[in-house]
Amino acid sequence: MNVFLWSVHGSWTSAFVSGRHRYLVAAPAGAPAGGWPPSVVEVTPEQAAAAPVDVVLLQRPDELADAARAWLDRVPGRDVPAVYLEHSTPPHPTDARHPAACRADLTLVHVTHFNRLFWDTGSTPVRVVEHGVVDPGHRFSGELARAAVAINEPGRRGRAVGADLLPELGRDVPLDLFGIDTGRDLPQPELHAEMARRRVYLHPYRWTSLGLSLIEAMHLGMPVVALGTTEVPDAVPAAAGVVSNRLDVLREGLRRLARDPVLAREMGEAGRRHALARFGLGRFLRDWDQVLTEAAR
Numbered sequence: 001m002n003v004f005l006w007s008v009h010g011s012w013t014s015a016f017v018s019g020r021h022r023y024l025v026a027a028p029a030g031a032p033a034g035g036w037p038p039s040v041v042e043v044t045p046e047q048a049a050a051a052p053v054d055v056v057l058l059q060r061p062d063e064l065a066d067a068a069r070a071w072l073d074r075v076p077g078r079d080v081p082a083v084y085l086e087h088s089t090p091p092h093p094t095d096a097r098h099p100a101a102c103r104a105d106l107t108l109v110h111v112t113h114f115n116r117l118f119w120d121t122g123s124t125p126v127r128v129v130e131h132g133v134v135d136p137g138h139r140f141s142g143e144l145a146r147a148a149v150a151i152n153e154p155g156r157r158g159r160a161v162g163a164d165l166l167p168e169l170g171r172d173v174p175l176d177l178f179g180i181d182t183g184r185d186l187p188q189p190e191l192h193a194e195m196a197r198r199r200v201y202l203h204p205y206r207w208t209s210l211g212l213s214l215i216e217a218m219h220l221g222m223p224v225v226a227l228g229t230t231e232v233p234d235a236v237p238a239a240a241g242v243v244s245n246r247l248d249v250l251r252e253g254l255r256r257l258a259r260d261p262v263l264a265r266e267m268g269e270a271g272r273r274h275a276l277a278r279f280g281l282g283r284f285l286r287d288w289d290q291v292l293t294e295a296a297r
Contacts, residue, residue, distance in 0.1 A: 001292060004048060004072065005057035007034065009087060011188070011212045012111075015132050019285045021292070024051055026071060049073040054296045055081045058106075061099040077105030081295045085109045088209050089230060090119045100124055107295050112210050112231040127291055132284020133215050135276065136189075139196040140221030140268050145258045147173050147225070148198035150191070150213035151205075152180040162204030162227060168247055169204060173254040196220045199264050200241075200257040202250075203227065210235055218275035223267035225253045235278070240271030 004024040007013045017023045017040050025034065027042035034042060043051060048071045056076050058064050064084060068076045076082035084106050090096030100108050102122035109127045110116040116128050147170070154163035154177065166175055176198060178184040178191055186194060195201065201217035203226035210231040217224060224241030226232050227250070236243050242253030257264045277283075 001054045001296060002052050003055055003057060003292060004043075004051070004053045006059060006063060006067075008059045009212075011133065011216075012087070012131070015134055015281060015284060016288065018134065018281060019288060024048060024053065045071045053080050055083060055292050058082055058084045058100075059087065064100060077103065081297075083107045083109055083291060083295050085111070086115060086119065087111055089115055089207055093118055096120060097122070098124070107291060109291060113234070114231040115209055129284065129287040129291060131210060131212060131215055131279050132281045133212060133219060133275075133279060134281055135219055136192045136216060137219075138221040138269075138272055139192060140265065141197055142199040142222075142261050142264050142268070144197050144199060145173070145261075146198045147175050147200045147202040147254055147258070148178060148195040148217070148222070149175050149202045149204065150178045150195070150211070150217075151182065154179070155181060160205070160207045162206050165204045165227075165247070169202060169250055169254065172251055173200075173258045175202060192216065192220060196222065198222070199261065200225055200254060202254065203232065205229065205232075215275055215279045218268075218271035219279075221265070221268040221272045223257050223264045224271060225250055225257065237270065237274050239267065240274055241267050 001021045002024060003021050006026045023040045024043045025040050053072060056068055058068060058076060074080045084100040096119060098119045098121045100106055101124055103124045106124055107127060108121055108124045109129050111131055113128050116126055151161045154161060201222040201224050203214045203224060205211060205227060206229055224236050226236055226243050228243045228245045233243055244250055
């Protein structure tokens with residue numbers, strides 16, 4: 001099957017293109033090569049317009065409205081089967097109408113059940129395909145009694161990602177912040193190596209979808225301390241760490257894990273087992289195979 005898409009979220013796309021299909025990834029003329037696996041073919045608008053496409057994966061409103069037509073010279077849902085993937089929580093918890101709402105010609109896929117519940121999608125057919133990640137391996141050493149935090153652009157994103165909570169949560173255990181505009185923007189292999197040296201992973205996000213960094217931390221074998229918001233309470237089992245909306249409980253969880261490396265390793269191993277079973281690449285690709293096959297019929 002030929003699947004056309006834009007690379008919107010790098011880690012998610014890396015997992016998606018690990019499947020058995022041929023992936024035509026939009027690459028504007030002059031853009032540097034993406035370093036993709038052999039399953040990926042980067043295409044320009046001219047090449048895309050002439051390419052056989054079995055299904056188009058849309059991930060942003062402009063792709064649904066204009067970009068897909070401009071690139072493919074085909075209307076999604078009418079001239080080519082289309083799936084709209086929504087990565088994010090809605091901007092409003094109860095009254096956000098999705099841009100792909102009431103579209104019988106599309107399939108709308110959410111990455112969490114929380115997102116499905118909170119977005120207003122009208123009569124559009126809806127599915128949930130939970131995240132899957134390429135397993136970085138059990139790399140946890142926890143040699144540093146510190147907490148790793150991964151947030152891209154914390155200054156811009158502010159309260160949504162819990163950036164304002166870091167001074168309070170870091171009063172007892174030093175926090176090392178990684179991500180874009182943090183001073184520690186590392187390539188993914190280096191990021192994983194550095195995270196795994198820390199004793200615990202802190203996830204302070206208030207209102208975002210389930211972060212891939214959280215799932216990757218569990219794959220690495222790190223114990224987790226996280227706000228109990230959006231999908232987190234369902235995604236992180238009690239054996240894998242501490243989940244709460246009480247700052248005192250979160251701070252105590254950080255302190256306890258920082259001073260007890262044995263407990264940290266035990267919780268991290270429980271989290272890794274859970275992550276491999278629920279967010280493993282095999283399950284993720286099987287679920288997407290079903291969605292793409294049904295959409296292309």
